[in-house]
Amino acid sequence: MSKLLPDSPGRPAADPSGGGVQAFDWLYHFVTALELAPAVAVHSMDRAGIIRFWNHASEELYGIPSGDAVGRAFRDLVFHLDRQSEFEDVIATIWRTGQAPQASDWLVQSMTGRRHWVYSCHYPVKHDDVMHEVFCMEIDITARKEAETNLEQAAQVFQNARDAIIMMDAEYRVRAVNGAFTAITGHAPEQIIGQPLASLGWGVDDDFYQRIWTGLEGADHWEGELASARSNGQRYPVRVTLTAIRDAHGDVSSYMAMLSDISERKRIEEQVRHQAEHDALTGLPNRILFLDRLHQALATWRRHGSSSAVMFLDLDKFKAVNDTHGHQAGDIVLREVALRVRACVRQVDTISRLGGDEFVVLLADIKGADQAAHVALAVTQAVALPIDIGGQEVTLSASIGIALCPDDGAEVDTLLHHADVAMYHAKQNGRGSFQFFSPAMNAHVIERVELENRLRQALDGKEFMLQYQPAIEVATGRVTSVEALLRWRHPQRGLLLPHEFLPVAEDSGLIIPIGEWVLRAACQRARAWRHAGAAVAVAVNLSDAQLEHDGLLPAIDAALEGAGLPPDALELEIAEDALIRGEPAFADTALALRARGVRLSIDRFGTGLSSLEALRRFPLTTVKIDRSYVGDVGHDPVDAAMVPAIIAVARSLQLRVVGEGVETAEQLDFLRRHGCDDYQGFYASAASTRPNLSPHRAWYMRP
Known part of the structure; x- marks a missing residue:
């Protein structure tokens, strides 16, 4: 306190007569009050900025005891963040003009690191019109500033939120809306303020609204999806969140609604759902x-x-x-x-x-x-x-x-x-x-499923076998090739011919491994014949599925290599209709096979619709005339004309011709007279596991 007022020998004293307080006595009482003021930080500084007075509230505000503050420069204890020079200008102006400036807010930080917002009033202290000190009174307004900041931030959030925000009173009447509300709904604020929330047209009945308000009363919160309408009548989906706001007494004072336009989310959800379905x-x-x-x-x-x-x-x-x-x-x-x-x-x-x-x-x-x-x-x-x-x-x-x-x-x-x-x-x-559908079909399917399962067992259990039927050269009786014919030794049904099980094998995909087994077994048998002195080619039938299978060429190469056979010892027979169906996918494979030296024959020639076209397009070596023509050459004038025509066309293309299904001497003689190269059928030899590969002159010489 002694530092606040000047030490002067002329300092007034109390009147001995008790007539009252001299002019300076009130100031001492005032300083005492400032010293003890609990909420107002009061301090003073001289012209050099040295602190002369530092009350208890200043100690609390800045965390600096009075004993450490008095006598030190104010600028060393308190910093006016970002505005230090401005503060110093204010103090200098007071000393220069002797006038008190307008009170203002300052963000300050003490040497202890404490940071506050203060509301400061600066006053010059004069005696005999001479300034002695600058008096500073400060109130901590940090809480107010934070509240203002929060309020400003809330206002910014309110206005800049992407979702529409609607503030309502306790009667559900709209009191304020943000900018997003207009952007989303198309309604101007003046069109909705003062109106009930239901005026937005959510397309629900009064009972639904009542359920919402009832729920709010109990839980203070409701959330759901509704269909709303923009100002132009366009319907759109919206996510609504309603919150009840209560006052200090627990009574609802207002409501807040947040509307999210979920059109894009719904579109994406619909897109995802559509893709999933x-x-x-x-x-x-x-x-x-x-x-x-x-x-x-x-x-x-x-x-x-x-x-x-x-x-x-x-x-x-x-x-x-x-x-x-x-x-x-x-x-x-x-x-x-x-x-x-x-x-x-x-x-x-x-x-x-x-x-x-x-x-x-x-x-x-x-x-x-x-x-x-x-x-x-x-x-x-x-x-x-x-x-x-x-x-x-x-x-x-x-x-x-x-x-x-x-x-x-x-x-x-x-x-x-x-x-x-x-x-x-x-x-x-x-x-x-x-x-x-008919029940009989189902029984047939069951039978086929059982047959398919049995086929898998047959492949693993070595139940398949090959029989061979030779093709005989008409002119000499020499065996030119031997056709491998697949048979199945069924444990219960006996020996089964291909038409009894191959359709099931084709539908199930088993035809591929079965066909590869036939290739391997036939090539191995041809090698045995060659070792025995009979260098004849072996002919193997290919199915539709094999023609379309990517593994056909590797399977043929493996079969030939495994048996040590030259490629020209293998002849592949392809049914005419299968060849036409497989074209042009099989064309490249056919060229690759011929490049290797493998022989290709068209089987059952004349039964398809594009026979001559097939001869032109594929690199064939042999044409086999279907047995349906050969069998009737002696009785049907059409077949009697067709067979020579086929032979002539094939020979003009330098293809070897084989007549299939020869069962009589008359049929063989017809083929011989018209220049057919080879024949095949029961007249020469039935299919057998051990075919006779010696010259068949006896059959040729038959009358």
Whole structure:
């Protein structure tokens, strides 16, 4: 306190008569009050900036005891952050003018590291019009500043939030909205302020609103998705969060609503859902969505008795399109087929691509089998039309199986299985057709499944065997080649011929390992004949599946190498229709085989529609005339004319000609007279595991 007032010999003293307090006494009482003021930091400094007075509140504010502050420069104890020079200018102005400046806010930090916002008032202290000190009174306003900052930040959040924010009173009337509200809804603030929240048009009834408000009263919070309307009437999805705000007494004073436009989220969700339920290539429903639709159709049948049909569709020989023209062309075909099938059904029906070239159709609420047959016929006709794959045309067919609900089943798996079974029978009946399911088909399928399982065991258990039938040169009786014929020694059914099990092997894919076994076994046998002095070629039949298989060339190379046979000791027989179906995918393979020296013959020549074209396009060595022509040369004038014509064409192309199915001397003589090179059939030799490879002059000499 002694540092606050000047030490002067002329300092007034109390009146001895008790007449009152001299002029300076009030100041001492005031200083005492400042010293003890709990909320106001008071300090003073002289012209040099040295602290003369430092009250208890200053100690609390800055964390510096009075004893450490008094006598030191103020600038060494307290820093006016970012505005130090401005503060020094204020103090200098007070000393220069003797006037008190306007109070202001300062952000300060003491030497102890404490940081505060203070509200400061600076006053000059004069005596006899002479300034002695600058008096500073400061109030800590940090809490207020933080509250202001929070309020400003809240205002910025309110205005800059991406979500629409609506403030309401306790009666749900709108009191304030932010900028996002107008951007999202299209409503100007003046259109909604003072209106009830329900005026936004969320498309719900009063009961729904009542449930929301009731929920708010209990939980102070409600959240959900609604359909709202913009000012132009456009509907859009919105996520709404409602919060009740309570006052200090616990009473609801206001409500806050936050609206999030979730149109983009819904669009993405719909896109993801669509991708999860639809085929990416064709855009058709996939298996997941189809099964859901089928479940719904069955539920409808149980409730109302309405019938439906499941159609299983498989493209015939689609793999050849991929192999010949590439997968891009295959994709074009699949998309076009999807469009064509869709055009054949109603809007309420469901078409699905299960994968590969398999499609399934659900015909809902049909009147009977005739309606399903009409659709199936339309689909087969539509699919059979040529498809442009970029300058080229391909023609396919579709095999369709149909199962009816409830006649053929009332469960999802049953209907799909029965439709699949019927589709298989459609393929067996010539492809490009449709079949309705029947119980007999199912029994047949069961039998085929059992046969397929038994075939796998047969391959592992060495139950297959080869019989051989020689081809005889007409002119000399010499054996020119021996055809290997596959047989199956079935443990229960005895010796089975190829037509009794090869269709199952082809459908199951077992034809590939079985065919590779035939190649290996036939080449090994040919090697044994060569070691015994009979250097004849062995002929092996190739199936459609082998022609299309990528592993055909490696399998042939391995069989020849394993047996140590030269390539010209192997002749591959290909049925004419299989050759035409496999073209042009097989063309490169055929060229590669001929380059190796392997001989190629066309079997059952004359039974297809493009026989002469096949002779021109493939590097063949031999033509085998089908037994259906040879067998009737003595009775049918057409066959009697066809056989010489085929021989003439083949010879003009420098191809060797073999007549198949020769059973009589008359047939052999006919072939000999018309220049046929070789013959094959029971007249010469039946198929045998040990064929006679010596010259067959006795047969030739028969009358």
